[in-house]
Amino acid sequence: MPGTDVIESVRTVLGELPDLPHLPELPNRGPGADLIGRGASFLVELPVDLQPSGWRLVDRPGRDLRRALDLMERDLDALTEHAEGYSGPLKVQAAGVWTLAASLELHNGVAAVSDPGAVRDLAESLLDGLIAHLADVRRRVPGAELLLQLDEPTLPAVLAGRIKTPSGYGMLRRPEESTVESALATLVEKVGAPVVFHCCAAEVPWGLFRRSGAVAVSADLTLLGPSDRWSARTIDTIGEELDAGLGLFAGMVPAVLPVAAVSTADQRVAARARERKLSDPATSVVPVRTLWQRLGFDPASLASQVVVTPTCGLAGATDDRARAVLTQVREAGRSLVKDPEA
DSSP, X not given: OOSSOHHHHHHHHHHHOTTSOBOOOOGGGOTTTSHHHHHHTTOSSOOEEEETTEEEEOSSOOHHHHHHHHHXXXXXXXXXXXXXXXXXXXXXXXXXXXXXXXXXXXXXXXXXXXXXXXXXXXXXXXXXXXXXXXXXXXXXXXEEEEEEEEEOTTHHHHHTTOOBOTXXXXXXXXXXXXXXXHHHHHHHHHSSSOEEEEEOSSSOOHHHHHHTTOSEEEXXXXXXXXXXXXXXXXXXXXXXXXXXXXXXXEEEEOSSOOGGGSOSSOHHHHHHHHHSXXXXXXXXXXXXXXXXXXXXXXXXXXXXHEEEEEOSOGGGSOHHHHHHHHHHHHHHHHHHHHOTTO
């Protein structure tokens, strides 16, 4: 979510998304609220510190980690206060093990993903931290049915061997896919809540996530281009996993307008354009309706297998835009229930 006011963000989420609210993340608050700093704060007995080159594993916890932990505590306090009496699904998020491994530096400045032993330690530490975090959320919101989203935006680069060395001139050796899958599957099996993997990249490893035990994959479908131009290979790849029972958190409602949609010559016009009313909610779900039609799936299964979400980048929206997007997401999802064959 945009901004720095977690109380207002929690209120907005609970108000606009009553069927599936989440604990919001506000990266605009700075270090410790970002994906990696926040994710690393879950690590047990593996402290981190912020260096000029990024987050690094260190021997002793310092000010940066304390800040990240303090921000998380404030977020949980806000959720506790405003979700009192809530009963139903509640989503919480954290950076996944491979994104952390590719982003956190070892003492020598090399990404942790370069060291199989370090990755194993990260995976075990993250699992312990997430189990404790979920237990804390359950204590604070007893009626919640928790859903854990693990963000893995860097995983495609890990699988393709595109993680750079500290010099920037070389690439680190990529891990075997079986190793990647084993680490993901162990976490999914032991964390104690259904897991959704989120990957805001064009090269989503759909099959890997499904084989790891995920109940769903969250992806920005707009990165695949216009739905009427999706290749047969793309459709078959996604369709195979959906047919096997994988759920789809479909990013279809634009978090922010494309740069081309606003005039750079007049900032006032640009500001108004960013806040303009979104299109009809039913229009937002055209991509998944098209996908279902091309796969020959029963339209009635859309409502039980698809969750409509914003595209990536909601933290870059204005408060008004974010609220409008969440309203659009809710209404677009309900359109799948009311009229599955539209």
